[in-house]
Amino acid sequence: MTAGSTVSVVSNISGSAACRGNVLCVRPSPPSSMTCGTTPTPLKAPDWQSLEDVSYINHADASFGQDYMRTSEALMMPVLRTLTRTAKPILQSSVCGCQALVTQTRFIGFSPRQVPSDASFHSVSFSETDHPRVLITGGLGQLGVGLAKLLRKQYGKNNVILSDIRKPPDTVFYSGPFIYSDILDYKNLREIVVNNRISWLIHYSALLSAVGEANVPLARAVNITGLHNILDIAAEHGLRLFVPSTIGAFGPSSPRNPTPDLCIQRPRTIYGVSKVHAELMGEYYHYRYGLDFRCLRYPGIISADSQPGGGTTDYAVQIFHDAIKTGRFECNLKPDTRLPMMYIEDCLRATVEVLEAPAELLSMRTYNINAMSFTPEELTQEVQKHMPELEVVYKTDPVRQAIADSWPMNFDDSNASKDWGWKHEYDLPELVTTMLNHLNAEAVAVQAS
Template sequence: MWRKCLSSLVASQRQVQPMLRLMHHHHPNQAPATRPPKILITGGLGQLGIECAKLLRSQYGSESVILSDIIKPSQAVLENGPYIFADILDFKGLQKIVVNHRIDWLIHFSALLSAVGEQNVPLAVRVNIEGVHNVIELAKQYKLRIFVPSTIGAFGPDSPRNPTPNVTIQRPRTIYGVSKVHAELIGEYYYHKFGLDFRCLRFPGVISSDPPGGGTTDYAVAVFHEALRHGKYTCYLKPDTRLPMMYIEDCLRALLEFMRAPNEQLKRRVYNVTAMSFTPEELVDKLSKHVPHLHVTYKPDSRQLIADSWPQVFDDSDARRDWHWKHKYDLTNLVDFMVKDVQENYINVENGERQTIKI
């Protein structure tokens, strides 16, 4: 499902594309000046992959970005550019892809999220830790620029929560968080030891119209789907649980700008990025303006313990200083866009005849 609201981001990036491309020619791991970088996205059918591919294809051409996963893709995915099967636990298979397709950048989205990982720790270890070992070693071997996302979940109850600085205590208590700290550290190690062009952003909760995928912050997605369908929602977090968040358009723009930033601008390999922090209660208050009779009840479950150990406010001043990160969406326009997007792209599409809440 292509998101209509990303068109403005694509258009604005096109305007600065020629200038930014000039930046690429100064780094030895970059694609030659004669062609755009060839990019492989792993775990491409998750929340970020399809939209990331769409944005990168708008910059570098459809054939330059290869989406991959172990899931059978929809016809829409196949029609929008190259898609291949790639198992991140199969190192030789990954080698074959990098060599055959002359890959320059690897964007590694494959991961089990926080709540799902807690239900299947052995699988989370394999996907989130062994998988990272494979792609990091692959990037070293073939001199790729590699991006691995991290998360607010990489912090724990011993970390300062308001605000959480870029460098501080990290003692997470989920396998998701532990695996992300591991990814950050091994990526930095390969940078210092082998000169690997490793780049990592710690994302907050990312909000998009895609149905929730098992993250602790996904209440902020689920509430839109449930409110617009049924006018009610049962939240698994307490009403005053403050967490950092980011609209998907800002998230993808941050990724693109970070990947394009000249190496000499980067003072570190891992950066916090964020846009806003809010509580379920504050989100529901804004959403109630669109769904006047919205009824929300709060029944905290095991995800509350996870949220209570995470940052409340993220300090991303290093990213704003070093590579000039700026967010565009605050809570008000986030809600406006999400209501419109979920209504148009999901509810109206699923059942054109069904009566939907007027917005």
């Protein structure tokens, strides 16, 4: 791939009307109101006289924007004081059953700031429903469709909803529930979660490293504002929330060989900065509000039947396609650029494993996972064992090269192994054989049809 082809990938994404609309129209949705968990706790005054009295708190519209929390706090205090006075005699009266009041309070919203530090938001867990009800955001990218397939096998087709802002191909549309969802549209997201009784939210929407650098405002909106919407909705509805992070969450001052879970994180891309932000916000919501936040830092993911979305590690997918189609590959990274990589099957299995892991096994909420680590030269040599005629030329893209040079070379995933038994299955030789078999079979099928 050349620098020119980088631009064309970028212009595909940034040129989408929907995406441009997002940037121009971004109006941060109100941080959600949060319910008090699904188990009613014994009532303490103050309490509410009637739902109508406070309905504006839950139905605050977009005009609240960033100021919503400040505004709602200011609005709530006099209301709280008035209602305390009104509620006291009601609470003391034997005529009014406490149960009715308990039921009402479960609809009352609090902003995250108004929740006491010992508040507990528990997820609607396995034991409470037959299966989790899963929503995947950004599901039409490289990873979402494969994850939906795996989860549907486990929990039933209709319990896993894929969503995205793009139009799904027929194969995806007819393989299970698909819904339009823009993560920047807070109300629409909340509606989807409520109407479909979602209990697990897998948040895949993002702009990856290279496209992020080409459109920083859009990356900031999708990766940071979008994440805020997701966090608030997950906390409000007691969801289990999975957000992937990346090797890109580290930077040039991090130890690079190997990179441990806990070390300096000073990434130099908007993608990396937004992912460190996601890790920290998710963990903060976990410790502060009890949100069941789970996060894995993925290496570069390699897949045969889905295309990468504009990252620095994309070369390791493209080489297989070009090897089969033309026997020639132009690599946009230098031959000795070492990066951690993983076959998609391992990545998706790790995701399901950490989602299913009992909370008591998780000593941390953000884990590195690893499989292999190679350079373009080593990958080429492994492919050439099967296709000796493959020709590779190097035409470095300076943006991607600078990013790759700041990322880990090897990833230390010993905590994931120790805590929840993570172990990868695919090393470089198995990866190459599997990719080539898959793509060759596909090429034969296309020729036959």
